[in-house]
Amino acid sequence: MIRPFERKGSRVVLETPIFKLREDMATHPGSGRTAPYVVLESPDWVNMVAITERETVLLVRQWRHGSRTIELELPAGLVEEGEDPLEAAARELLEETGFEAARWSVIGQVQPNSAYQDNVCTTALAEGCRRVGEQRLDAGEDIEVIEVSVEELRGLFRAGELRNGMVVCGLMWWLDRTGRALW
Amino acid sequence: MIRPFERKGSRVVLETPIFKLREDMATHPGSGRTAPYVVLESPDWVNMVAITERETVLLVRQWRHGSRTIELELPAGLVEEGEDPLEAAARELLEETGFEAARWSVIGQVQPNSAYQDNVCTTALAEGCRRVGEQRLDAGEDIEVIEVSVEELRGLFRAGELRNGMVVCGLMWWLDRTGRALW
Numbered sequence: 001m002i003r004p005f006e007r008k009g010s011r012v013v014l015e016t017p018i019f020k021l022r023e024d025m026a027t028h029p030g031s032g033r034t035a036p037y038v039v040l041e042s043p044d045w046v047n048m049v050a051i052t053e054r055e056t057v058l059l060v061r062q063w064r065h066g067s068r069t070i071e072l073e074l075p076a077g078l079v080e081e082g083e084d085p086l087e088a089a090a091r092e093l094l095e096e097t098g099f100e101a102a103r104w105s106v107i108g109q110v111q112p113n114s115a116y117q118d119n120v121c122t123t124a125l126a127e128g129c130r131r132v133g134e135q136r137l138d139a140g141e142d143i144e145v146i147e148v149s150v151e152e153l154r155g156l157f158r159a160g161e162l163r164n165g166m167v168v169c170g171l172m173w174w175l176d177r178t179g180r181a182l183w
Numbered sequence: 184m185i186r187p188f189e190r191k192g193s194r195v196v197l198e199t200p201i202f203k204l205r206e207d208m209a210t211h212p213g214s215g216r217t218a219p220y221v222v223l224e225s226p227d228w229v230n231m232v233a234i235t236e237r238e239t240v241l242l243v244r245q246w247r248h249g250s251r252t253i254e255l256e257l258p259a260g261l262v263e264e265g266e267d268p269l270e271a272a273a274r275e276l277l278e279e280t281g282f283e284a285a286r287w288s289v290i291g292q293v294q295p296n297s298a299y300q301d302n303v304c305t306t307a308l309a310e311g312c313r314r315v316g317e318q319r320l321d322a323g324e325d326i327e328v329i330e331v332s333v334e335e336l337r338g339l340f341r342a343g344e345l346r347n348g349m350v351v352c353g354l355m356w357w358l359d360r361t362g363r364a365l366w
Contacts, residue, residue, distance in 0.1 A: 002244050002253050002327050014197060014204070016221045018299060021197070021204065026248060030325055037248040038199045061185050064297040065209060065220040070185050071297050110348035112296060114247040114254050116201060121348065142213055144185050165293035165304065169348050172355035176365045183360050 003029035005037075018042070019117075038116055045121040046089045047076035047166055049107065049174040050099060052129045056147040058097055063142065064164075072146070072156065073167045074123075085122040093126060095136045097145045102128030108173045112166060123170035150180070157182055186212035188220075201225070202300075221299055228295065228304040229272045230259035230349055232357040233282060235312045239330040241280055246325065247347075255329070255339065256350045257306075268305040276309060278319045280328045285311030291356045295349060306353035333363070340365055 005026040014021040020041040027034045050058040064071045077092030079085050086104045093099055107123040137143060148156065156162060157171060175182055188209040197204040203224040210217045233241040247254045260275030262268050269287045276282055290306045320326060331339065339345060340354060358365055 002246060002325060004251075004253065005246050005248065007251075018221060024248065028323060028325060029246075031322065033322060035323055038201060039249055063185060063188050063212075064294075065188065065207065066222055066299040066301055067294050067297040068187075068190075068301070069297070070187065071294075073297070108351075109346070110351050111247075111250050111254070111346050112348045114250040114252070114256070114347045116249040118249055118251070139214065139216060140211060140218055142185060142211060163292070163294050164297045165295045165348055165352055168291075168293050169351045169355070172352070172359065173365075176355065176359075179364070181359055181362070181364070182356075 040117045042119040044079040044119045046085045047074040047170050048089045048124045048126045050126040050129045057153050059146045061144040072161050073164045089124040098133045099129045100132045101126035121166045223300045225302040227262040227302045229268045230257040230353050231272045231307045231309045233309040233312045240336050242329045244327040255344050256347050272307040281316045281318050282312045283315045284309035304349045
């Protein structure tokens with residue numbers, strides 16, 4: 001029977017623009033040993049499988065500072081304090097791509113990093129998307145919007161062009177729920 | 184056309200037992216604006232879909248300090264410096280579960296967090312697993328090993344009992360490659 005560790009103390013070590021780094025002192029339920037554990041307090045994330053009126057899927061290409069590579073991904077963003085994940089998804093889709101959706105629903109949710117991060121990532125399905133304006137990017141962003149057919153998407157995915165774990169989760173769920181296999 | 188940001192400087196801000204926190208100064212290719220970006224330098228990760236000789240799948244249940252919940256997951260661990268991901272997988276499977284596999288192969292690889300983490304997570308397929316000894320856990324670990332049938336696994340997954348993003352990636356790939364749907 002697995003029991004929770006008991007938290008004996010907690011302090012914020014460092015604040016960055018994208019997360020707070022916290023150190024918890026926690027006690028092993030079996031041995032009673034207390035040790036420090038590092039946790040990132042992060043806003044929740046959302047990404048979207050956005051299908052246009054023409055049955056294409058919207059992808060974004062951008063430089064990623066973590067991997068130091070240009071990545072092809074689902075549109076995505078941060079959920080602001082008190083914001084519903086679907087509201088955040090609609091806001092981010094409009095900002096990153098200039099598209100609006102007719103219908104929104106939730107496909108699934110994961111813990112991006114259960115080991116040392118406290119947030120969740122929701123994948124939203126945006127259907128009936130159409131372009132209503134221009135991208136409105138933050139000063140630090142440089143994002144290319146790409147429309148692909150479902151078959152092109154499957155080809156890119158099989159070829160290893162979609163590597164971001166949260167994107168893989170969202171796309172695999174969507175493929176599965178729409179009765180499609182990847183391989 | 185998306186271009187890389189140019190890195191103008193880099194310094195390690197903080198070292199923890201599980202990652203180094205680095206700050207890069209990087210220049211936007213369009214605007215020329217230079218800004219700081221936080222990156223976690225992390226060892227690579229590996230997790231395993233481990234199938235026993237009896238066609239059951241090995242899962243582990245443990246407390247996760249990031250989510251502060253008890254999570255049901257694939258066995259997983261860190262790839263050590265210079266280690267092959269499949270070697271690391273075999274070592275971690277033996278330590279966490281006491282099982283050894285007859286055959287190893289790679290199912291897929293993702294970037295857990297392309298935005299601000301520099302590592303990859305490989306999912307390995309371990310076939311023909313059998314129990315050869317006891318768990319050998321680190322002092323801070325408390326891990327329960329669970330064997331489920333493929334149908335039980337699909338049921339747990341559909342019920343939302345498997346929430347770790349890297350676990351979701353690995354299991355969705357394995358289901359897809361073995362011709363199974365989740366839903």
